[in-house]
Amino acid sequence: MSERIQAPRGTQDVLGEQAVARAELEHRAHAVLDAAGYARIETPAFEATELFARGVGESTDVVQKQMYTFSDAGGRSLTLRPEGTAPVCRAYLQHGMARLPQPVKLWYLSSFFRYERAQAGRYRQFWQVGAEAIGSDDPAVDAETILLLAELLEELGVRARLRLGSLGTLDARNRYRERLASHLHAHAAELSAEVRERIDANPLRAFDSDHAGTRAVTARAPKLLDALDPDDVEHFAAVRALLDDAGLPYDVDATLVRGLDYYTRTVFEFDSPQLGAQSGVGGGGRYDGLIEALGGLPTPGCGFAAGAERILLAGENVPLPTATVDIYVGYTNPDRRRTAFALALAARRAGLNAQVELAGRSLKGQLKHADRIGARLLALVEAEATALKEMETGEQVTLGDDAVVAEALRRR
Numbered sequence: 106m107s108e109r110i111q112a113p114r115g116t117q118d119v120l121g122e123q124a125v126a127r128a129e130l131e132h133r134a135h136a137v138l139d140a141a142g143y144a145r146i147e148t149p150a151f152e153a154t155e156l157f158a159r160g161v162g163e164s165t166d167v168v169q170k171q172m173y174t175f176s177d178a179g180g181r182s183l184t185l186r187p188e189g190t191a192p193v194c195r196a197y198l199q200h201g202m203a204r205l206p207q208p209v210k211l212w213y214l215s216s217f218f219r220y221e222r223a224q225a226g227r228y229r230q231f232w233q234v235g236a237e238a239i240g241s242d243d244p245a246v247d248a249e250t251i252l253l254l255a256e257l258l259e260e261l262g263v264r265a266r267l268r269l270g271s272l273g274t275l276d277a278r279n280r281y282r283e284r285l286a287s288h289l290h291a292h293a294a295e296l297s298a299e300v301r302e303r304i305d306a307n308p309l310r311a312f313d314s315d316h317a318g319t320r321a322v323t324a325r326a327p328k329l330l331d332a333l334d335p336d337d338v339e340h341f342a343a344v345r346a347l348l349d350d351a352g353l354p355y356d357v358d359a360t361l362v363r364g365l366d367y368y369t370r371t372v373f374e375f376d377s378p379q380l381g382a383q384s385g386v387g388g389g390g391r392y393d394g395l396i397e398a399l400g401g402l403p404t405p406g407c408g409f410a411a412g413a414e415r416i417l418l419a420g421e422n423v424p425l426p427t428a429t430v431d432i433y434v435g436y437t438n439p440d441r442r443r444t445a446f447a448l449a450l451a452a453r454r455a456g457l458n459a460q461v462e463l464a465g466r467s468l469k470g471q472l473k474h475a476d477r478i479g480a481r482l483l484a485l486v487e488a489e490a491t492a493l494k495e496m497e498t499g500e501q502v503t504l505g506d507d508a509v510v511a512e513a514l515r516r517r
């Protein structure tokens with residue numbers, strides 16, 4: 106026997122109950138997002154590398170360390186998508202969606218790829234449910250996307266706390282970056298090597314560090330939230346007022362920075378205590394400069410994404426639908442296989458969930474199998490007629506082959 110091949114590290118097979126739970130997640134995401142007028146979008150699994158370099162930002166961990174980038178046989182540099190916002194914005198431009206009523210509201214449930222240290226809740230291929238509203242800078246868009254994610258998490262039994270911040274416009278942020286960078290330079294000796302090396306490239310990431318010295322320095326650093334322009338202050342206040350009206354609690358977090366460079370103004374993250382180290386179950390924010398960075402006219406946007414695996418890890422008490430088998434069709438003699446097969450097809454056409462004997466089991470084996478799959482009715486095709494049996498009560502009738510489907514429907 107040759108050696109067995111395993112799935113790559115950090116990837117998962119989705120099967121059994123996990124597959125059922127995931128279908129349920131999709132079903133509920135559909136219901137929540139449809140109700141708010143979001144339309145489904147699917148973008149390709151790979152894109153031009155340039156899209157993420159420009160969209161997500163050259164100095165981010167995602168672009169520097171985590172992308173699966175390869176050249177195809179035609180010599181193009183392609184990248185497996187590490188996130189969904191840049192691809193959706195690319196699609197918005199490519200399909201001229203600026204002509205549609207704004208904002209254009211789109212949602213996705215797709216797989217994403219990041220080369221990360223694999224552990225519970227952190228994978229190299231993972232799924233996100235996400236939503237993007239492109240074309241309006243109204244604070245109601247920010248509040249609505251946050252509330253939709255909150256509703257989705259609640260629907261799926263995830264208890265999570267919302268942290269909320271504002272990064273201001275790119276101008277305000279650039280001014281602030283300089284002040285922060287000089288504060289970090291002044292205390293460079295106390296910082297972790299990683300943060301120290303990137304003071305000029307990406308000083309805001311210092312707020313993400315677990316390093317004790319770095320944390321002490323950032324605790325005394327000027328805060329972006331105190332350095333916002335008046336327009337941004339007003340925008341943030343309007344978002345908070347809408348969340349207050351909706352009764353959604355949150356903590357304002359002046360140090361909330363996200364790992365992607367495109368954010369402006371509102372940023373948010375939902376953390377779930379059930380998740381341990383990988384506590385971020387979902388997050389997002391506004392990205393008013395992204396479409397322009399991708400070659401479009403200045404166009405605001407805002408959205409969220411939540412990890413499907415993390416939602417399912419953190420979710421509790423979500424009743425899962427159980428598959429029912431209305432009827433299992435077996436036969437006593439191989440001569441009757443064709444009749445049994447046709448009967449199962451007819452039962453499905455009539456709307457029943459029907460399975461047919463597929464493995465040439467003995468009669469005893471078929472009875473056991475019908476029980477094991479939880480069939481409600483067993484149809485046993487015999488020489489002249491078919492015996493229809495209620496599995497639970499054992500009650501049995503003998504019918505002509507033509508009458509079986511109607512009788513099964515009557516008993517449903």
Ligand code: HAM
Nearest residue numbers: 188190227228231385386387388389390408409410412
């Ligand atoms: P993100 O924070 O990078 O944002 O990812 C969103 C969520 O995806 C995280 O909160 C987490 O639940 C999940 N996630 C990320 N990486 C992994 C991983 N390696 N394994 C498992 N789950 C993971 C974004 O991707 C933005 N595009 C969100 C957004 C949409 N912003 C605006 N619109």
